[in-house]
Amino acid sequence: MHTNNNPASAQAHSAIVTLQGVSQTFPSRAGAPAVHAMGPITLDLRQGEFFSIVGPSGCGKSTFLEVLAGLTTPTGGEVLMDGKRVQGGIPDGVGVVFQEDASFPWLTVWKNITFGLKRNGVDQKIIKERAERALALTGLTAFRDSYPAQLSGGMRQRVCIARTLVMEPRLILLDEPFAALDQQTRLLMGDEVLNLWRATGATVVLITHALDEAAMLSDRVGVMSARPGRFIEIIETGWGRDRDSRIASSEEFGTLTAHLWSLLREESIRASQYAKAG
């Protein structure tokens, strides 16, 4: 475990995304004061890394992801992907999976997965190849003709992941995708996400409330402060690429999760004091 309080010092690695002084303030509404939700944040996301974000409730994690995805234009600073400014919508090469099950209930698994490619006019042969691969990677091959209502919550989340994978993103943004799942399913899904990460070579950014999930999955864990969210520490886990959920029984894992909790505990207390103060 290695901590780094200066995120900008990660320059030896090539960056897929660079955030320069990015912050977000939501304007006041109906007499309420403006909300400084996040930042300023300066950070390089490295090509091919698995980066998780933990932080107290309401600290600006989802806002961070929305800004990264180009869904919200930051009120300060800028986000660059491959050196180009991200704004006005999800850039090519970026896939987003949200917490809610966003599968289309009226479409089969196959049609859910191929929907985006068809809409983009991708060649039938390529659609078939990519969808078959995404089905295999997410373990859904036998369920291609099922409707979401016939699947468990974990499988429906896999449909959403498969739907993102067929677009062949280089950057995958996951906003608490396993929050609604039970603990065992979450651990298994964690292993699956690691497999996907290895198989695709994509850069993954994951928001999670579960410290064990962040500790197990990540190359780096960014710990956010109470609102306005900034990274108070970025921790290199030092796990190899071949890691899986069995790492959770190691001593280093215990040390890492304890460290994460010691950082988060104080921030969570501060966040709950803000909440009480309104």
Ligand SMILES: Nc1ncnc2c1ncn2[C@@H]1O[C@H](COP(=O)(O)OP(=O)(O)OP(=O)(O)O)[C@@H](O)[C@H]1O
């Ligand atoms: N569109 C908006 N307008 C006004 N305030 C907003 C808006 N979106 C978010 N906020 C506020 O910004 C702050 C950060 O919200 P955000 O959802 O990013 O936090 P979070 O860390 O993802 O929260 P949680 O852990 O509870 O999911 C919160 O105080 C929230 O109420």
